[in-house]
Amino acid sequence: MSDEKKQIEEITSQEYKYGFVTDIDVDELPLGLNEDIIRAISRKKNEPEFLTEWRLKAYRNWLKMEEPHWAKVKYPPIDYQTIRYYSAPKNTPKYNSLDEVDPKLLETYKKLGIPLEEQKVLAGVAVDAVFDSVSVATTFKEKLSELGIIFCSMSEAIREHPDLVRKYLGSVVPPTDNFFAALNSAVFSDGSFVYIPKGVRCPMELSTYFRINAAQTGQFERTLIVADEGSYVSYLEGCTAPMRDENQLHAAVVELVALKDAEIKYSTVQNWYPGDEEGRGGIYNFVTKRGICYDNAKISWTQVETGSAITWKYPSVILKGDNSVGEFYSVAMTNNYQQADTGTKMIHLGKNTRSTIVSKGISAGRSDNSYRGLVKVGKNATNARNYSQCDSLLIGDKCGAHTFPYIDVQNTTAQVEHEATTSKIGEDQIFYLNQRGISTEDAVSMIVNGYCREVFRELPMEFAVEAQNLLSLSLEGSVG
């Protein structure tokens, strides 16, 4: 056969195999999900064979699973064939100056205290050469690599550190764990990978470069953090700036592995687009987050959730090792028509394990906010200790707050304490503060921040300040 004919044959057989021409060159894959799409995603990222197989296996399992509907959230059925599962990150700016950006959006950025240059990047405005985000990120990374710390994107980790990834990926949240985790395992776009070597204390808070990179996070994020024996790391996820995305479904998976004597602190501030005042649009945040502790290890989850139309997540800790500790501090706020079904699972397996749960729910508008928690003590988990406190604060009379605590104890030496309160912001409290010269907006803010104090205390300082501003902003218009 002539060379020419051979080439044509190759090309046409490629077409046949993948259903489209030159898939390498396009920025996005067509809508829908099938094995070809998954292979294409894997190829676009230059992934090793083992990972492609891992994805496919997850996908095949996903096909056999049924979407769960036990949470107290309502949403129209999701058509998985109308979602685009891959599009290359867009770096081209949309505007030439901030003047072209929606002034309301800029107002929000200002209230959150976001510096001007960052505002530009977030809004999609072309940025001057003066603000060089690349060089800042580089010095940051140099410092870390001196200590042997790996902090990179998931995609990079798969290419540069396949053995580490292979060892731990799916070890805490297996692809078969649940419907959305299976989907994520099949199509995850990117996320963070962190590895802290033995005995190393990570000297700075790690975050997806503060706010800039967060703007490009995908809908199926996958994050894996491994703290080797005796190490420590504090990781920040998310940002206070409101994030919009044309993709509605966000199904992320975060796995934390704290080996013997290690500690991982994972903080999240989430403000995804919650939909408009009528409840239209808004992001569905269906996340699986779980950590596993070995002997004497500790994992703390701290979260402030104010965004998303629907939030469905239970950051959990498996207390496998003896003397291990799990903590969950959460403020989940819903306004307008938002819905949240969130909480945690603390699974006590080792001996002398301890867990602390402090959940503060705030409901306003016509929203619905549920806490769902599980404290499970296995039959060999001697001397397990748990303290849970779930509080609900209602603002106005059209919102809902619900609590679903599950306690499953199989060992007689366990001590499990559970406290719950429900309260509302009274007109008399607001008037008291008004009469002392404080505006209603500031009064509500003050009361809510006081209510959330215990949780904010656990956040790294700069996040705590942002979180307070964010909460105030999210409350605007909730007390009329």
Added chain:
Amino acid sequence: MSLLEIRNLHAMVEGKEILKGINLTINEGEIHAIMGPNGSGKSTLANVLAGRDLYQVTEGEVLYKGKNLLEMSPEERAREGIFLAFQYPVEIPGVSNTYFLKTALNEKRKHLGLPELDAADFLKLVREKMKIVDIDQSLLNRPVNEGFSGGEKKRNEIFQMAVLEPTLAILDETDSGLDIDALKAVAEGVNRLRRDDNAFIVVTHYQRLLDYIIPDFVHVLYKGQIVKSDGRELALELEEKGYDWLK
């Protein structure tokens, strides 16, 4: 110009008319006592002056420092120097007493064009004011009124008054629920805060408080109207004869 001028004030709450034409003038340096049986409208008057939404003014006007008071929001009135010592001070969990008071003071200072106080300066001020009112140091860092006894709550009200230095202070049944010692301490605090350029409205059911906070004028409120006004002897007469005497 008088400090406060109330002309033909009518007000209702939950659809029922409580104040039926109040006329009252208060000048700087004066202490006015408002007495009356239950349901006469004493607390309503106090709350209407403070600007509480629940109470609707249906007729009349109120001038404060020559300005239309009824047009101002409650927080504006506060920043202009009106202070209401509540009958039942509400609890505000999670918000520290000190932080709340500092915010309140700074709102007033902002309004007056004064620089705000930082935490250190504010604490210095607090220590000065604590000498005026007999309040326990430990109450300062607790959440506002949370777990405070009745007496402690009332003392906290007077302490706030000491810090905010209002021009017109309205004490709404500050003596209710207090034993004699607490009553004396509260009265002492109020007396120490008297100046030539401020005024007090003391709303009370019983004469007892007026032995310690001696009023310049006593007005008796009955069924939403002031039926009698006189000097302090009126209070003593009421104590002797009871409210039935007026009917």
